[in-house]
């Protein structure tokens with residue numbers, strides 16, 4: 367079932383995303399990211415980025431968020447926001463849009479720098495699990 371935009375407490379989600387910033391491990395980029403999401407059963411989950419001396423192994427905040435989704439009971443993402451170190455809204459990177467796409471609830475919304483957008487708007491014509499069906 368689609369969560370209506372009006373049913374999402376975006377201020378609360380932003381609060382959780384900003385709170386997640388304080389857990390970020392970013393000795394290399396010094397660029398903390400905090401992410402938060404509302405699940406389709408009403409939980410709020412969050413995540414921060416965790417870097418690595420082998421730079422390419424860095425885990426984006428969305429990686430932690432998707433792990434938290436599963437650790438806290440699974441389900442799908444109804445609404446999502448991430449912020450930079452100043453607490454300002456940040457666009458999820460391309461790879462993370464794909465991570466989020468996998469676990470999107472129908473009509474999932476993202477708060478973006480251009481306003482509220484759907485997953486399909488930020489990752490049009492996406493590759494996804496549907497392409498692997500029947501393989």
Ligand code: THU
Nearest residue numbers: 395397399415426427458459462
């Ligand atoms: N980063 C995220 O955590 N999520 C994004 O969507 C964009 C980038 C992190 C990765 C790295 O720790 C830092 O931001 C700078 O690229």
